[in-house]
Amino acid sequence: MRVLFFSFAAERMNARELTVPIRDGTTVRELFAAWRERLGAPEDRFVFAVNEVWAPPETVLRDGDVLAVIPPVSGG
Numbered sequence: 001m002r003v004l005f006f007s008f009a010a011e012r013m014n015a016r017e018l019t020v021p022i023r024d025g026t027t028v029r030e031l032f033a034a035w036r037e038r039l040g041a042p043e044d045r046f047v048f049a050v051n052e053v054w055a056p057p058e059t060v061l062r063d064g065d066v067l068a069v070i071p072p073v074s075g076g
Contacts, residue, residue, distance in 0.1 A: 002066045003031070009046070009071045012039050022061055029057035031067065045072050 003018045010016045013035065022031065028048050036043065048055045049068040061067065 001061060001063055004066065004068045006068065006070045007073060009039055009069050022063060024062075026061050027057065028055060028059045028061060028067060031061065032057065032069070035069075039069075039071070041071065046070060 001020060001022050003020055005013045005016055005018075020031070028050070029043060032039075032043050032046070032048075039046075043057055047070045048057065048059070049070070050059055050061065050065050052066070052068075055067075
């Protein structure tokens, strides 16, 4: 599956996009846990989209999905 990282998440992962193998039944939460330390913020500070649709952390991923990892942003 493809994982897209935005904003500071891309900087911390040193990549805007990764292709990662997943096993059946893997959730967004489980995949994110592998990167939590590197991303430097807990899961509840991020929003996720699977195949361009907002997705909660308990969303089950399938091979071929595209996961977007979007960190908190500020602006005004």
